[in-house]
Amino acid sequence: EPEVTQTPSHQVTQMGQEVILRCVPISNHLYFYWYRQILGQKVEFLVSFYNNEISEKSEIFDDQFSVERPDGSNFTLKIRSTKLEDSAMYFCASLRNTEAFFGQGTRLTVV
Amino acid sequence: SQKIEQNSEALNIQEGKTATLTCNYTNYSPAYLQWYRQDPGRGPVFLLLIRENEKEKRKERLKVTFDTTLKQSLFHITASQPADSATYLCALLSPYNQGGKLIFGQGTELSVKP
Numbered sequence: 393e394p395e396v397t398q399t400p401s402h403q404v405t406q407m408g409q410e411v412i413l414r415c416v417p418i419s420n421h422l423y424f425y426w427y428r429q430i431l432g433q434k435v436e437f438l439v440s441f442y443n444n445e446i447s448e449k450s451e452i453f454d455d456q457f458s459v460e461r462p463d464g465s466n467f468t469l470k471i472r473s474t475k476l477e478d479s480a481m482y483f484c485a486s487l488r489n490t491e492a493f494f495g496q497g498t499r500l501t502v503v
Numbered sequence: 504s505q506k507i508e509q510n511s512e513a514l515n516i517q518e519g520k521t522a523t524l525t526c527n528y529t530n531y532s533p534a535y536l537q538w539y540r541q542d543p544g545r546g547p548v549f550l551l552l553i554r555e556n557e558k559e560k561r562k563e564r565l566k567v568t569f570d571t572t573l574k575q576s577l578f579h580i581t582a583s584q585p586a587d588s589a590t591y592l593c594a595l596l597s598p599y600n601q602g603g604k605l606i607f608g609q610g611t612e613l614s615v616k617p
Binding site for chain 1: 535537545546547548596597599603606609
């Protein structure tokens with residue numbers, strides 16, 4: 393069965409560094425999402441992406457963040473100049489009709 | 504601003520009983536209301552969806568109701584089992600012509616004791 397894959401599963405980075413989180417959504421899906429979940433807290437919407445552009449973004453998704461779908465298969469989230477409070481689990485999801493499929497997440501630790 | 508509220512406290516029930524979880528929302532007109540299951544350290548997994556013009560939906564031991572007047576959904580698991588122990592997330596999906604935004608409540612942790 394097709395699935396959403398995310399790499400790496402765990403990333404440790406120094407504060408102030410840039411990180412790129414990678415996702416391969418399910419190929420025939422149309423909407424793609426990034427979410428953040430700080431330990432013990434809710435799944436927070438960051439951004440939705442449709443037809444090669446951002447369709448919605450939250451207040452969290454400021455200039456520090458960007459998304460790209462560079463080659464028609466990968467979907468990336470870039471975080472510039474990471475802060476300690478960016479430490480969280482980041483989930484990618486893709487939507488078929490009305491059902492969202494989530495990847496297993498990337499645990500980002502900023503030290 | 505848009506808000507989704509779920510039972511804030513964890514729910515502990517005995518195996519075989521029915522678990523009922525609540526989801527309330529404000530300032531939102533979703534096209535679809537969804538329920539997901541999340542296990543520790545893993546991504547949410549889709550369970551059920553109900554449309555804005557539907558009152559009730561069932562799937563095996565799961566039942567969802569949707570009241571757009573009260574802006575509330577109830578999620579029931581009948582004949583609960585210890586394997587049902589997890590966090591259950593309510594989610595609202597906007598229509599595609601409004602950005603297709605999918606947002607989640609904070610989740611309710613369910614524990615089913617044998």
